[in-house]
Amino acid sequence: MRVDIENLTAHRGGRPVVTDVSVSVPSGTVLGLLGPNGSGKSTLLRTVSGLATPSAGRVRFDGTDLTALKRKHLARHVAVMAQEHNEEFEIPVIDMVLLGRIPHGRGYGRDSDHDIALARQALTRVGAAHLETRSFTALSGGERQRVLFARALAQDTPVLVLDEPTNHLDIAHQLELLDLVRATDRTVLVALHDLNLAARSCDAIGVLAEGHLLSLGTPDEVLHTDLVRSVFGVESTAVAHPRSGRRHLLFDARSPLEPNDHDPANPSISTEEEITTP
Template sequence: MRIDIEDLHIGYAGRTVVAGAHLVAVEGEITGLVGPNGSGKSSLLRAVYRHLQPTAGRVLLGGTDLSELPPLQSARHVAALPQERGSDFELTVREVVAMGRTPYKRAFAGEDATDRDIVAKVLSDVGMDGCAGRRFTALSGGERQRVLLARAFAQDPDVLVLDEPTNHLDVRHQVELLALLRAQCRTTLVSLHDLNAAASVCDRLHVLHAGAVVASGTPRDVLTPELMADVFGVRAAVVDHPLTGDPLIAFDHRAPADAEAAMAVESRG
């Protein structure tokens, strides 16, 4: 199911954080949002999973304005893994994941065989099937991340919205999670700080800077040395990854592209 974001404006606390954003997440593809801290990525994603109300513009889900759909119906289509993640669940891992089945249940309805099969599968997919009986609060940050991703998968959505899903994960689990996203073949809108991960996993990228989309296209088209300097304030070379052939960004960690530009980027973050 395709996502179209049209002339989106978002503001709160007297400040505009997204200004006139236009972007598309094509059905079945992974669409990435990248940009410096404070560029509007999380706010834009919150509008897609209806945590924030835009001040102008609209989000279209399969051609239908998302704001016109009842919350229960939109929850059957869009699942989110936000940055602000609950840590106070006094529930088992299995119970947390089973919450993803809520949009399909009537009030007070119990689990059925389909629910149990889906919960078991998604726990296995994220490598947490051996922890189903553990308390969520007893898990590490990375384990919680994988459980909450399993909950989003259990929702069986058409669209996944993921805000920094690789946070708290070690390298192996980052690679496994990104491979799992590729295997899902769902419309996925994801924000990533790791530009090399974005170049590897995303079909298309949108670059946000100061609340505006400043570049869109394939990772190879978008992630150029010039953009690294202009948007992120760093010196970088873009080469071919020796194992995959994907664009690989090699950063100069000794000095920014321009000291004043780098300070400006940092102050906006």
């Protein structure tokens, strides 16, 4: 399913957090969103998923405006894994994953055998089948992340919106989860902090700073040392990965200069309002 974000602006607490962002994400594309803390990644994802209301602009799924979709129909289009969650009530893991099946139900009856099979399949895919009968509140942070991703998979939507899904995961499970994301063949918008993980796992990268989309393209096009210095305030060295040949960044030190104001005149930053991912 294609996702089109058109001139999107969103406010939070009375101030603009995302400003005039446009990007088209073709069906089956994994788009990674990068940026410093407070750059607007989470607000953008919340707005795309319908959890927040845009101040201007619109979001379309295969040409259908998000605002034209009823809540249940939207939940059949987009599954969300939020950065912050408050699932602190006692509930078995299998029931937590089954919450992802609610949009497909016909009421509040018992879960069907098909729903239970899909939930167990999702747990198996994320390597958490052994947690099925455990209480969600008794899990570690990393185990919770895997269960919440299983819930998103069980929702069986063509679009996944994932906000920092690798939080609390060790490196092995970070790689495993992002490989699973790619293997879903769904349209994915994912916010990440690790630039090299994003380069390894995403088809396209969008960089946000102060609510503006500064650069968009393939990882090799976007992740260069000038941008890392300008946006993140870090000096880095770009090398070719010995196996894949793709660009890999070595982080040297914090830049002695503060990140710039993202002046449109800076040639190292793309300022096109809309760039279609490959």
